[in-house]
Amino acid sequence: MELAFLNPLYEHPGFWASAYVDLSEHDEDMQHRRHLTAQAVSRSLREQGADEPTCHAVYEAVEGLRRSTEPYGVALFARDGEVALQVPLTRRPPDGPVRWGTLPHVTPLLDLAGEDPVSLVAYIDRTGADFELRSALLHETAGGVTGRQWPVHRAKASDWSERHFRLKVENTWEHNAREVAGALAACQAETGADLLILCGEERERRSVHEQLPKQLRERAVETGHGIGSRLLPQEVEEIRAGHVRQRILAEVDRFRAARTPDEERRAAAVEGVPQLIEAAREHRLAELLIRPDAPDTHRQVWIGEDPAQLAARRTELKNLGEQLSWPARADDALVRAAVVTDAPVLSLSPVLEETGDEVAVGGLGALLRWT
CATH class of the missing domain: 3.30.1330 (60s Ribosomal Protein L30; Chain: A;)
Structure with a gap:
């Protein structure tokens, strides 16, 4: 996980308040429950020795989240009576932690806000594709591409003219696969998506996969899910989680190999x-x-x-x-x-x-x- 956004927390020495706030429940008691959370967080900081201005700043920040629509929660980091950073979470935090210490307690962010690859989903058919951007906190359309519309269906007869027609169909498919792959590459460059998810019938998604630039082929996965409909959040999460696991396992292998001493x-x-x-x-x-x-x-x-x-x-x-x-x-x-x-x-x-x-x-x- 790249953590450059945390740099402002390390510009000045001093004690820090760190609080991970659960906002995952959205019901009629939500505002009252979050009011109680604000009181509990500030009380915990006070008991740990935090200064009153910082306790009040954190209380006000959590109170300000009473109507928040964040799906999981936020992490707050405060010092000297001011909230310096607020980070949306991609998973529901466990109870706490609320910490007052010489450094901001950022390690929970690795699991609660990290490794959340933005996925560019392509719903592919023989005439083009529709694109979506998906992550734990994001679900929006991202355009698409329309290729040649005719011919796209094979004939079944065997005479020369219909064999010629089938060849035109094959050419249309390949042309459209190149169009989709090119549009996907452009959309990925614009959005910075970490993962490409190719949905559709096997032939169409495989053809697009093969036409992608090499660096994108390595970060693309295919799935038969989503045919005739959009991927469900749980399906996207499973694909993204598998991608994250493979990436981390590759780094673990690197670490294990590097741990072995060389000849010197x-x-x-x-x-x-x-x-x-x-x-x-x-x-x-x-x-x-x-x-x-x-x-x-x-x-x-x-x-x-x-x-x-x-x-x-x-x-x-x-x-x-x-x-x-x-x-x-x-x-x-x-x-x-x-x-x-x-x-x-x-x-x-x-x-x-x-x-x-x-x-x-x-x-x-x-x-x-x-x-």
Whole structure:
């Protein structure tokens, strides 16, 4: 997950309020329930030692969501009496968490707002295609393309003229497949869609798939669903979830291979808090892998004002010349170090069934920019 949008949270040191608010229930009691949520969130922050202006700012922000139509929820991050960032979620959050700490608690975003590929769905037939954009928070039309309308049906007789007619039909199909593939490529470039879903009869969707540029063929999937109708949200979610799992599994394979030392006994991947801290100090994190709620994620480390200044013990920071230091969760400290150096962060939650908990000691690992 690319987390550049979190950069504003790391521009100033200081304590942060983090709250994940469930907005998934929409009924006649919704407004009253959200009013109670606003009270509970601000009370929890106050009990953890948050300053009153920040508690009030979070209360007002949650109160302002009483009529929100967000389907799942939002994450709020606040400090110094101001909500600095509000992030819509793509999954319903569990109860809490509400945190007051030296860093914003952003790790839950990896599962609650991350890996939500925007899908460009094409409903293909022999004469063209209609396009839709779909994600957990998005469902809108995206145009389409109309190819040649005649001839598109084969004749059954065997004389020369009708064989010639069938050849024209074949040419029409291939022409229309090229038209659809070209329009899909243009729409993908305009929308930045991560995944292409090709719906329709096998021949039509396969022909379009083969006509796509190579870089798009690799991110396209075919499905017989949606023939004669639009894909249901659950069908889109299953396709998108499968795409996400395959992408994460590919990164897990990369991590496992990079973890093996070369002939000079150097590895291109590390795991465990001490080695990750060393790599973060040297700006060597290329991609951070996290298994949320694993043992090392909530291990205490020490941080300085500079995101690269972190250590397992406070005395280490003093030895490095850092005069100010605060305790923090290991996952939040390492995510901060990754974000400010433009390193993506990946949650391993979607592949736990396939990998179990053996990937990355303690639940934290990283691919390195250099050994």
